[in-house]
Amino acid sequence: MEYSDQVLILAVKRFREIDAWVRLLSPTRGVYTAFAFGGLKSRRRFLGCLDPLNHVQFKVRRSGYRGYHCLAEGRLLDAPRQLRNHPQRLGMAVNCLKFFEAAPVAPGSFAEAYGLMRAMLATLDAAEEPSPLFPLLFRARMTFLHGMLPACGHCAVCGQPLGQTGAVCHVEEGRVACPDCRAAASGGVHARLGGEALALLASAVEQGPEQWAACRPHPAAGREFSRAVDLLVRYHMGLAWEQGGFVRA
Numbered sequence: 636m637e638y639s640d641q642v643l644i645l646a647v648k649r650f651r652e653i654d655a656w657v658r659l660l661s662p663t664r665g666v667y668t669a670f671a672f673g674g675l676k677s678r679r680r681f682l683g684c685l686d687p688l689n690h691v692q693f694k695v696r697r698s699g700y701r702g703y704h705c706l707a708e709g710r711l712l713d714a715p716r717q718l719r720n721h722p723q724r725l726g727m728a729v730n731c732l733k734f735f736e737a738a739p740v741a742p743g744s745f746a747e748a749y750g751l752m753r754a755m756l757a758t759l760d761a762a763e764e765p766s767p768l769f770p771l772l773f774r775a776r777m778t779f780l781h782g783m784l785p786a787c788g789h790c791a792v793c794g795q796p797l798g799q800t801g802a803v804c805h806v807e808e809g810r811v812a813c814p815d816c817r818a819a820a821s822g823g824v825h826a827r828l829g830g831e832a833l834a835l836l837a838s839a840v841e842q843g844p845e846q847w848a849a850c851r852p853h854p855a856a857g858r859e860f861s862r863a864v865d866l867l868v869r870y871h872m873g874l875a876w877e878q879g880g881f882v883r884a
């Protein structure tokens with residue numbers, strides 16, 4: 636079986652002399668691994684294709700025996716122009732990528748995840764000085780994609796709109812309540828969210844990478860937002876960022 640797939644390359648690992656395996660994200664097939672036999676030698680079949688973060692059209696053969704994927708040839712569609720020369724921006728992209736890989740999305744979300752990853756890379760490639768909160772906003776959006784980010788427009792208990800007075804996120808229950816309802820609630824882990832931190836949560840869900848790169852909240856709001864996202868990710872997805880990678884918390 637042979638098909639054509641337009642993919643984002645997540646990782647490339649060499650094995651033996653001239654062969655490589657490649658981790659791909661496809662809008663229709665999700666994340667999968669394919670072999671590029673002779674890929675590190677054949678300039679003709681894979682000219683400029685086999686690098687992480689490239690966007691490539693591959694011809695893929697699915698072997699009947701054992702069912703693995705082999706890349707037959709590739710055509711580079713686009714690649715980052717600046718990103719690889721800017722360690723800080725590249726670091727943000729890698730952080731997003733690692734989070735994405737640590738928490739596989741369901742088939743119904745492949746296309747959305749692919750679009751988000753492409754927009755994330757395009758933004759970090761172009762933005763001179765992206766907001767330091769960028770990876771956190773991306774993480775919050777992915778958490779939303781997994782159905783694990785609480786709705787933050789209204790109090791989950793009494794229903795009143797949340798605004799400048801702020802709110803409290805109940806981490807275990809995955810919901811956000813107004814200060815009055817928080818006072819009546821039981822124990823557990825809570826994260827306070829002021830008005831500006833709430834707006835960041837809303838931006839993670841309703842806006843996209845381009846707006847995230849430009850956001851410059853008050854540092855205290857950034858810290859509240861970061862803490863809430865970290866706690867939600869740790870509790871509901873079992874992941875924590877440690878020493879350059881996401882580990883099972």
Ligand SMILES: [Zn+2]
Nearest residue numbers: 790793813816
């Ligand atoms: Zn309430």
